[in-house]
Amino acid sequence: MVALLEIRNLTVSFDTSVGLFHAVEGIDLSVDAREVLAIVGESGSGKSVEMLAVMGLLPSTATVIADAMTFDGKDLLGMSRAQKRQIVGKDVAMIFQEPMASLNPCFTIGFQLEEVLRFHLGMQKAQRRERAIELLTQVGITRPAERLRSFPHQMSGGECQRVMIAIAIACNPKLLIADEPTTALDVTIQKQILDLLMALQARTGMGLIMITHNIGVVAETADRVIVQYRGHKMEESDVLTLFTAPKAAYTRALLSALPDNATGDRLPTIGDFQEAQS
């Protein structure tokens, strides 16, 4: 079966005032439909950057080079901007870390939700409103008809993230990329949002890429896991193997740094790992 998203040897470099910086180097990655892939790593590991590259959301200072980058059989690298816009937001969608900042403060959430329906699906006004209410209900927003007229600052962080998810799934995407979707939220809300994402994924059968630095989230959601460090892939395995028999030294260091896994008096840090490497 052809993978939904296939990336081979991806390198993303940024033009900075101190020279070329490689945020991601030589990454291979693939996701199938119905699969949940977790990409885990510290800040600076490049996990967000590679997904932004797929979506075409990187600034002009970035250079994306890969042997292959295909989605649903189509070559993402060779595509024109116009062709890419047909796919982005429709067949592949992304949600981000700060839900309140990710919604436009000047427009109602109804406006922002109906936009994708209008431009990707060509729906008419009445249809759009109906579908918008439907979507809001799906993501667990109460009194959806009323909420259509609300502005983002009138909603809580959790509600904003639900709206973001609604926007993302509006056109029934084949792949949803979630970039640290719960990091900025309360712990109790975190669980609700994760449950929502998993439920949606199970129901629609879409592929889900979960980017996180939280091992707990990985354990709860992922089928397969990729561990990254400083732009390189350290390990890739299914979730069970990762926890029971990690192969890479970095993964072992990561797991041993978890408070739950503490054995002695002192919690090992990544610094210890770096020292062990050199």
Add this chain to the structure above:
Amino acid sequence: MLRFILNRLVLVIPTFIGISILSFGFIRLLPGDPVDVLSGEHTMTPERHAELLHQFGLDRPIWQQYLDYLGRALHGDLGVSLSNHHSVMEQFLQLFPATIELSVCAMIIAIVLGVVFGMLAASRRDTWVDQITMGGALVGYSMPIFWWGLLLIIVFAAGLHWFPVQGRMDLAIFFKPTTGFMLIDSLLSGQKGAFLSAVQHLVLPSIVLATIPLAVIARQTRSAMLEVLNEDYVRTARAKGLREGRVTAIHAFRNALIPIVTTIGLQVGTLLAGAVLTETIFSWPGIGKWMIEAIGHRDYTVVQGGLLMIAIMVMVVNLVVDLLYALINPRIRIQ
């Protein structure tokens, strides 16, 4: 929203009182005897002095004089001009449309061109388009505008003869003004060439007056757009697969509008200050020129009255801008 409006109106009151105190105090701050100043008579007998003192109400306690002044001002009585003995308020109302017409034209030019250039520069950041527009803006607000006006006069009076360099209307054309706005009146008069003449006379003064606000608005638009284009919600808009044009013009611009409107509001004061100079250079019969001449002729009642009215005008415009700001910023509008 209503509460916001009322709040703003309430805040205006102490400022208005302050302005009225300043303009009231103006004549009394002048060197010399206020009686001399107000009457124009410099040598007088003590009896005449006492008579005038009483006539001007200067023998009353100062707070009572202030209240009288305030009371009269609120009724529209700003006294009479010391040079021609006409009512100050009447003169103001006569000359005020000329300044408004010029200022509005200048502001329209400044806003439209300023925003367009600013957005252009932001979308083509660090290219030559950006450098040139922002370089031009920098020169624009570094120029003394009275010199810029003179320069344009040199070009158009000595050289090109495309535009006239003084007044509001061709001297050969005459009609009775109705609204005081030459653009409207010339159309209403139905006279041949009147409207064209009105437009021609407006061109150079408007350009000169518009220059500084245009430059400032262009710079502010660019920086506001650049800031907004980095925001998360713009990334979301792009992630939705929307066209870049829509992302910029609707998602980004709407948010950039907030600081831009603030800037526009701040430029109104600059505009009126600039009007003083522009009207002087182009012999434009407005309030600015009136004030300058009054200061030169020591016509202090005119200066006092004009000062008060101009400050009130600025206050009113600031209020309108604040309301506009509340309208476009949902966070303030909906509490």
Add this chain to the structure above:
Amino acid sequence: MAETVSSEPPTETATPDVATSTEIAPIVSTRRFAAFREFWGYFSKNRGALIGLIVFALLVFVAIFAPFVAPHDPDDQFRDFLLVPPAWQDGGNWQFILGTDPLGRDMLSRLIFGSRFSLLIGLIVVTGALSSGVILGLVAGYFRGWVDVVIMRVMDVILAFPSLLLALVLVAILGPGLVNAMIAIAIVLQPHFARLTRASVMSEKTREYVVSARLAGAGPIRIMLMTILPNCLAPLIVQATLSFSNAILEAAALGFLGMGAQPPTPEWGTMLADARQYILRASWVVTLPGLCILITVLAINLMGDGLRDALDPKLKRS
């Protein structure tokens, strides 16, 4: 740019390099020197700012050494050489490179001496506006209450009037002249500093370092001047450059309107006061003084932009 306090002795052959410099004199605090070097790093990358700095330095030089640089005395009237055009035009004369004015005075010399006035005006006005504005802002922001309300209302009233108009009225009260013009402009520009300082003070006042200073027993004046003020410097410096150029423009405008420096003072604005009648006959009398004002203000604004970008690169606005 990692800065480490180095205890190695400075090496003679070491070339000064931001990242590895060891030439830090023990007297100067390491931190402040490092901060300045970082600032200079950003500032010097901005070509416009450097050009502005060079032009400004040139102007200062010309102003200081005016008597030596100018070919003639600015007040000398050469009766046989009235309204001589610049040397490269017909009828020009290399004795008067930029021509002469209606009274036969050498334009170049007058312009050179005029630089003294403009720079001096800028300096004095900014110093006055800054000191009084900062003091008022500190007091208002630190003590709050009715002191704050009164001070800020007065500032609002001043800001309610268009600046040139208010300056004109003040000059009308005080009498025309350069000194009075400077006082008037300083009063008009001061609210910007007061507001800025007050805003900074209010936001810094609740920070931990201020609270700990108070707990340590520091009195209000010490806190205001030693603790809070140094942290508000960046926006104040930027505002100061803006006010410097504004002061020059306003003073020139007042001079043009006959209310500032009085003739025969060779202030650039004053030189333009009677220039209107010579627009067609002798355009150089009109163009040259204004050009000088433009160049000076442009240089200062370029520096101001560079300062703003360098002092807080995150706020890159240029």
